[in-house]
Amino acid sequence: MNEDSSIAKVADILREEAHRLGPGAKLRSSRELVRELGVSPVTVSRAIARLTAEGRVITRPGSGAFAAPGRRASSEASDSSWQTVALGDRVVDDTGVAGLLAEPGEGVIPLTGGYLNANLRPARELSAAAARAVRRPDAWALPPLSGLPELRRWFAGEVGVSRNDVLVVSGGQAALSHAFRALAAPGEPVLVETPTYPGALATAKLAGLRAVAVPVDRDGVRPELLAEAFAVTGARVFYCQPTLHNPTGATLTPERREQVLAVARAAGAFIIEDDFSRYLATSTPPPALVSMDDHGTVVHVLSLSKISAPSLRVAGLIARGPAARRLRASQVVESFFVARPLQETAVEFVTSPAWRRHLLAARREIGERQRLLLTLLARHLPAAEVHLVPPGGLHLWVRLPDETDEPALVERAHRAGALVSPGAIYYPAEPPGPRIRLTHTAPADHAELTEGVVRLASAFERG
Amino acid sequence: MNEDSSIAKVADILREEAHRLGPGAKLRSSRELVRELGVSPVTVSRAIARLTAEGRVITRPGSGAFAAPGRRASSEASDSSWQTVALGDRVVDDTGVAGLLAEPGEGVIPLTGGYLNANLRPARELSAAAARAVRRPDAWALPPLSGLPELRRWFAGEVGVSRNDVLVVSGGQAALSHAFRALAAPGEPVLVETPTYPGALATAKLAGLRAVAVPVDRDGVRPELLAEAFAVTGARVFYCQPTLHNPTGATLTPERREQVLAVARAAGAFIIEDDFSRYLATSTPPPALVSMDDHGTVVHVLSLSKISAPSLRVAGLIARGPAARRLRASQVVESFFVARPLQETAVEFVTSPAWRRHLLAARREIGERQRLLLTLLARHLPAAEVHLVPPGGLHLWVRLPDETDEPALVERAHRAGALVSPGAIYYPAEPPGPRIRLTHTAPADHAELTEGVVRLASAFERG
Structure with a gap:
């Protein structure tokens, strides 16, 4: 155990050294390591064996240990273009799902998302x-x-x-x-x-x-x-x-x-x-x-x-x-x-008991935020038509005037600091017209929800 | 919150009552519930609404609440044979994997399994x-x-x-x-x-x-x-x-x-x-x-x-x-x-630090159990030929005399209280002859490993 932790320590030091010096560089000799680190020759040779097994170090008999050539660079460095042929046509499109799970950028208020805001989670x-x-x-x-x-x-x-x-x-x-x-x-x-x-x-x-x-x-x-x-x-x-x-x-x-x-x-x-x-x-x-x-x-x-x-x-x-x-x-x-x-x-x-307590608290907050979002839309975005007021849920589904350029609005809102979900992604076939989905449970609090809608409204007005 | 917990409590009582009385039975009237449980009529009617939503209770206006007819019995009771047509021929065979994950029966010593025995886990x-x-x-x-x-x-x-x-x-x-x-x-x-x-x-x-x-x-x-x-x-x-x-x-x-x-x-x-x-x-x-x-x-x-x-x-x-x-x-x-x-x-x-400690302990135990299993096989099952002695791992791969009936031996060993893995399941094509895989890390301890091999050997001798 003690010996193993010394080996691990020396391996860590050499790993760092190999990384710092770069591919092909010669590492300190075993003798130097024994002296400078105050460990036994066995510990040094085991640490080098470990790094060799990891493929980070190569040893040349009589010459010492070297940082391995950079063969395990990340994907970008090596040529993996043969894979494109081997993999064929079955490309997996994760843009929709990855988009749903994306975190909003710094300073952007999320008005989309499938989960309760962190503040509302138990x-x-x-x-x-x-x-x-x-x-x-x-x-x-x-x-x-x-x-x-x-x-x-x-x-x-x-x-x-x-x-x-x-x-x-x-x-x-x-x-x-x-x-x-x-x-x-x-x-x-x-x-x-x-x-x-x-x-x-x-x-x-x-x-x-x-x-x-x-x-x-x-x-x-x-x-x-x-x-x-x-x-x-x-x-x-x-x-x-x-x-x-x-x-x-x-x-x-x-x-x-x-x-x-x-x-x-x-x-x-x-x-x-x-x-x-x-x-x-x-x-x-x-x-x-x-x-x-x-x-x-x-x-x-x-x-x-x-x-x-x-x-x-x-x-x-x-x-x-x-x-x-x-x-x-x-x-x-x-x-x-x-x-x-x-x-x-x-x-x-x-x-x-926390479960029932959380259910009640979440429902109350969902109701309050839904009412607030309805009020905000009536005040700041009167052109938007709410599809229906559901008995709960995280979202409102909003129809926009037919002349609205939906992708452009979503983009402008994002630049204005409000992230909304474009209606088009919900249609397996042709969308019937401009829509957005607004999630009232995504912002941190009521103030942020309010500010998000104000930003969306200003983006809409500039459209 | 208080009201909700009363509703939940009354619902629990009624759920139990519906279950106890059986499908179709009449439940206590709302009036009786109010009196006997000391709760408000609103609480009772909300509890009944909840059970109705769950499908456990049906209400008939003017007659009261009844335990729902047993329509949500498990699969066996209802006729789902149409599914066989709808699902077509793509049957999923999980016998191999489920077998690997199966717990040995009471009193049976496992000499198979893909994980360390619970005693060896961190x-x-x-x-x-x-x-x-x-x-x-x-x-x-x-x-x-x-x-x-x-x-x-x-x-x-x-x-x-x-x-x-x-x-x-x-x-x-x-x-x-x-x-x-x-x-x-x-x-x-x-x-x-x-x-x-x-x-x-x-x-x-x-x-x-x-x-x-x-x-x-x-x-x-x-x-x-x-x-x-x-x-x-x-x-x-x-x-x-x-x-x-x-x-x-x-x-x-x-x-x-x-x-x-x-x-x-x-x-x-x-x-x-x-x-x-x-x-x-x-x-x-x-x-x-x-x-x-x-x-x-x-x-x-x-x-x-x-x-x-x-x-x-x-x-x-x-x-x-x-x-x-x-x-x-x-x-x-x-x-x-x-x-x-x-x-x-x-x-x-x-x-x-627990990780390195565990690795060392696990390796030591793997080495000891492997040596013990080799000794036990040499002593109790000399007809078995160990394919090779690997530097670690959980198993030994054992070749049996050509005339051994592999499935019969596995079955007899199981009846004798030792579970071993039949060689045939490891071959995507025809198996070349009788084999078994013996896992030394599956038994609880060395004594159990010993007893497991003794049982296997007795099953082999009776073959």
Whole structure:
């Protein structure tokens, strides 16, 4: 141990020396090192052996040790252009998702984003839950492959299904990837609402699926168009957000929920119900599709990160029948299971009094910020037309006058210090006109929200 | 807050009542609840609304509230056989991987498994690292999408590459999934060693790839056969474990490393270097392929869970050029990023003195258990021929007399209370004869290892 730490120390010194002197340079001799560092010759030679193994140093018998030639420079330095041929045409487009996750620049007020602002997250409570979780002796052991029983039971209770129907996965995005891949084969169509969540479009595309758009109105997706889309495309999967739909805020009415289920069932198709907003509603939403489903039609995604924090990457993926078995098998083969400490933390958090307290506080703040944003828009941006005032959620969906140049406005707003989400990215097909999505929970506080809208309005006026 | 907790309490009581009385049963009336529980009528009606939303209770105007009919029974109860048609033929085979992760039954001694026994894991040190990690104010925030800079730097330093070449992913298995999917298209061939790790075969298959076997000998894969396999198949990807290869224990010699790189380079192909055993070696292994690579040929997987614990699901995926960008884009679209607390925990752990201490202790124990297993085999199972004595690793690869019925022996050993890994699962093509893999780090201690081998030997003798 003592000897090993001396070796590590000498290796660190030599690593730094090799880096500083540059490729090909001769390092101090072993004799010099022994003298100057006051260590044994064995320690020096072991440290050099370690750096040789790392490929940082080469030794020439009789001449000493040299900094290795710069062969492990980063990607830019070496010629990897042969890869372009080897990789072929399957380029992965992550601009949409990376854009959603991008941090705003210094001084820029975010009016976009899929998570609560850091000020609204229960970070301290999550850390307390994690501290309790990792105290358990088996915190780092293999969990049951489908997830911790307590966590599965909790997810099941939230939507009224059996615990056996729940698979714990690494967050909502991973759940969508699993579902698209397991339920449809590359090349097949998948029906999606239009507009819809760009992250779902990106995962569907990565799974090789073709997204076919079905329009929504203020009551959610239109069942008669859904039925027609199934008939025309032969799709076996419909992806939707029936509650506080992103970006429009529409919530599917109870009547339409029955119709949508009947339509999918008649088409022999699955519904992927992305219930990302369950805990963002300011009034009780209608029952989830999965809780109305008798036939294994619905595959339900229940995410915890939206209401808590981005790094609580835990979601419940609920399914029944052969689809459930396929989803489970896919996760086991792809990534084994979700790290146990995260699962234990989630259980600790959602079963603690802090959970209900946080839900109430978040709902109150969502309501206040939504009202404030409506007031600000009426005052500073009267030309903007709010699509609908949803009972909760993080965003308002805003229609702009037809003559507005949407990309130019987004760009001008950004230069003015307000980041908004352009409407175009939500449409799998042609956008119907200029729109933006405004996220009231992204700014740090009410003052920042106000200032953000003022900046947006000034950018609009200069348009 | 107070009111909400009363609602939650009444809802809990009613949930229990609905469950106890069974589907269709009438619940206590609102009036009775108000009187018996001492709460307000508003609280009762909100609690009932909540259960209705959960789908556990239905209300009939004028008649009261009833436990919902049992429509959300688990998969077995409802008819989901239509799914079999909708899902088609793409069945996911997880038996191999699930088998690797299965817990041995009560009283059964495991002589198989990919992780250190719980007694050998640094669980306390990991929990201490996690406790420090979650104390940081941004522990639950979005990390940089490619991973925490400190963690990327650490992984880079381990194999002598640039920090920019490192992507942090959710464990080695996820790394393999990403790599197979990003580097080859469905239907394409991928070259693998034979025998090889069954988990890699399963992910390659899930990615739609055809695994083509290239033989290994005691010095690792045979370069001339690798060249021939590239020529015959046109494959663009070779998956391998050059150090302490699973299951044989072979380590690719330095000369062959140069040859293998040259062969892949000539074929315009990628090498996926699965470096799962880097920290399980009892003597310094040859330089990693990635540290010898000038052209972005090697995609390197460096896992932390093997040397620490299954639930530290963090690995470094090292790549350069367009392949690196594609791997990054895939991870962002598929699952966003690795939960920050896990990354912070990994950084805390590997940069603490506990890390070096653990490495030394683990290596010492690996050496001792390997020597013990060799002694036990010589004494109790002299008919078994150990393929080679590797400088470290978790397993020995054992050849049995040709007349041995391998599946029958594995089954008999299991009944005798010793779980061993059948050789056949490691072969993508026909196995050459009876083999088993014995894991000396799976039993709790030396006594259990001894008893496990004794049980295996008795099963062998009864064959």
